[in-house]
Structure formats: structure tokens, C-alpha cells
Amino acid sequence: MAPVDEERTQVGVGPWPGEWPSGQQYDPELLAHGDRRNVVDRYRYWTLEAIVADLDTRRHSFHVAIENWAHDLNIGSVVRTANAFLAAEVHIVGNRRWNRRGAMVTDRYQHVRHHPTVEDLLTWAGERDLPVLGVDNLPGSVALEGYPLPRACVLLFGQESVGLSDAARDAAVDVLHIAQFGSTRSINAGAAAAIAMHAWVARHAAPGVQG
Template identity: 70%
Template sequence: MPGTPHDTPAEVGVGPWPGGPDAWPRLASGAPDPRYDPELLAHGDRRNVVDAYRYQTVEAIVADLDTRRNPFHVAIENWAHDLNIGSVVRTANAFNSAGVHVVGRRRWNRRGAMVTDRYLHVHHHPDAAALATWAAGAGPDGARLPIVGVDNVPGSVALETYVLPPRCVLLLGQESTGLTAAAQEVCDVVVHITQHGSTRSLNAGAAAAIAMHTWALQHVPR
């Protein structure tokens, strides 16, 4: 209604560390805790991070995430500067993937990632064959990581009936064309997400999220 004041959106994150510089986190020795960023402590932390990482430097957050990465990787073909790549990267961060692999063009559309790529290990491979070469020795003690394609192509297996490997690479294609023939050739298996409506395919970012969540349901203790 005219004249009715609008609610002010709640500010994201937290303000400056309460108590000022004298109250900033310190080590037992009394020295400043190096995990914390003085700029964030002084001015507040408005980043999209969980509360446990408030005020911490990117390097400190990455170091902590590295101690508990989930042993699956996410790869996506990048031939057309697909907007969905950023969304896939953001979801990979949410599931603490061991790494993200961009296959094809080195430059990718980062807009949807919302800077979450800073907390991940992002790798580049010029083509699917190069990704397969990397995966051949990327497991523990040089073991091979299986490559699981995600696409609704003929011969694919329903994801909901398939047990994903505990350590693997989930490979996705472009939004418009799906996995290329070259990418399908390097896959150990291609899985699809069973659909119940009229659309031919799922958004690539949504398919990636479902695949990662399925992996987590099967392999992350609850």
C-alpha cells in the first residue's frame, strides 16, 4: 500500500568483532591468531561462508577444508562459456568436493560461482582424453579414479539404481548438448536422472547437484 514502509532486508554476515582489536583472537602465546583476517575483524565479514569460518582468511578456510575433502571430483565440459559452470562449482563447494575440473576452454563463466571457486582446487584439461589421463593415476597410491558421466543418453543407467564409486570423477556436459562423444568414450559408465515430466532434460546445474547429493547419501556418514 502507498505510504507503507518496506521491511529492510537483514544484512548478510556479521559486523566487526565485538570488543575491538584488544579482543581479537590470539594464540596461547599472545600473538594474533594467523587464521583471522584483520580487515574482516575490523570491518565485518559479509561473505557467503558458514559461521564457523567467519573472519577467517581464505587460506585458513581452504586449509581446514583440505583436512576433510570428500573424495569425489566434479568435471564439466566448457565449450560455449556455459553459465551453469559457476552453479556447478558453487555446489561442488557445498559438498566439499576434492576438486573441480574444467574440460575444454580454460576461461569459464564464474558469475554463478559467487567466488566459491576460491575455496576449491580448480584444474583445467584441454579435452576429455587429458582428463582421463589425469584420472588414470589420481587415486590413492596412484590408483585410477573411475569417471562417471551424467547425461540421459542411450544406454545410460538410472542414477537412483547405481552405486557410485567412493572415489570417482562426476563428468557433466554442456547445458545445450550434454556430454560430447569424446567425453562419453572416457566414462566407465554414464548415469541419468529419472524424470517424470515432459521436459527432455534437466538443467546442467541441477543435474550436477542431484548427482553430488546422491554421492553424499551413499558415502558420507550421517
């Protein structure tokens, strides 16, 4: 059995070599001991606060909301993907406590807001003129492919297995479905959220796209 190369299996970078860089964004502890966080290279050795502040200057105008009535394991994955696509905020609808394991600590960099009910989410979105679009493969739903996703909107997802609640379906301006071609009735809620967010990015934020 070949020996394990510990340097190659470690995540991130070690202590800063040579003279330290100047700038308030840098964390002395990370410079001294290394940065093993799952962050892109531009944020190596930066403080958490500096990273969030920089992200806040570039966040996109879409929001992601997910219902949380049964401690859905997918919520953490949705938060992680929202961070990757730089969503404005993630909204947890229902129970305040949610399973953070799948977020892989990305919730520290992503704004997360809680709403006790779908009605509370609607009030919040209405005050900001944000249309709420459900994502679920329901009868009468509209294909996500080709749908003119607004630049500013809320993408609302239900929980695994049951999908959108009745209140969420009624609240949505439109309910969108993702095209499927196999035998399964539905795809994983976390995967569906990733596809929908990428559809927004492809329309509004991909390189070369004119908004």
C-alpha cells in the same frame, strides 16, 4: 510502504564486539570492519587461506568435471555446488576461461583444474585410478538411483542443451541418468550436477553412513 531494516538485509556480521580472539586464522581487517562473505559461521572472520587449508583437511574423494566448449553459464553453479558438497576438485574440460558469475566467489575456496581435452582428463584420472562416470540421459544409460557410486571417482557432465560430447561418452565407464517424470527432455546441467553430487554424499558422507 514499510521501512527497510538495513541490519536484517545485510549479509554476514559486523565488526567483532569486544576483545579480539587470538589465532592465526583470523583476519584483522575482517575483525575490524566485519565479515560480509557468504561463508558458514565457523569461518567468520577467518582469512581465505585459513578457510581453504581447513577445507583441505576434510575434502571428499569425488571429483567433478564439466565440459566447457561454449562458455556454459552453468559452470559457475556447478563450482558453487561442488564447494557446498566439498568435492576434491572441479575439472574444467575444454576452454580455459569459464563464466564465474554463478560461482558467487566460491571458486576461491574450491580447487579448480583445467584440462584442454577429454583425453587429458582421462590421463589424469587414469594415473590416480579414478573411474570417470558420465551423467546424461542417453539411450543405454544406467539409472543414477541405486547405482553403486564409488567413493573415489570423477563425475563428468556435458554442457547445457547438447550434453556429453562423443569423446566424453566413449570415455565414461558408465553413463548415468537421473529419473524424470514430467514432459521435459532434460533438466538443467547445474541441477543435474547438484543431484549427482548429493547422491554421492547420501551414499558416502551423510550422517550415520558407514563407508
